[in-house]
Amino acid sequence: MPSKKALATLSPEEIDERFMIEAIRLAEENLKTNEGGPVGAVIVLDGKIIGKSANESFLTSDPTAHAEMQAIRKACRKLKTLDLSGTIIYTNCEPCPMCLGAIYWAKIEKIYYAASKEDTYAIGFDDKVIFWEFNKPDDKKEIPRVQIIKAKALPALQKWKEIGESRINAFEAGSRRAKV
């Protein structure tokens, strides 16, 4: 990637392209190292990369180690925060439902993608099955979903309702972002 000074001479569109090219480079590099699928993701805050990764599912024996998930994990660990507000994610493929969920949990503000869902379906990615699942009634879902002993689960939730906000605030107060 060019230096921040060099980036300053580029148009906003050119800067977005540079970050996307870095995501594509990570994906292509992964084909050589065989650490996972051909996906790369870059997370940017104030024009600076704070987390990037290729898919690491083979490397980590982890079906959740998609590029976007790993980039989020790295960015959050680096800044010791759960809150990536103000950041942008660049990914060479349109995110799957899991990664989209993580992007929302992390409060990332904007997603740039290159290849679309249709492009990834064409090479055999099957996350459309998960999108379809969301729209089916519970008794028609591929993985059965059964609710049991709800009452026993509620005390922990009630406790979190009382203490959760202060726990989150204490955690975020210790983050590197809070100190900037």
Ligand SMILES: [Zn+2]
């Ligand atoms: Zn994904």
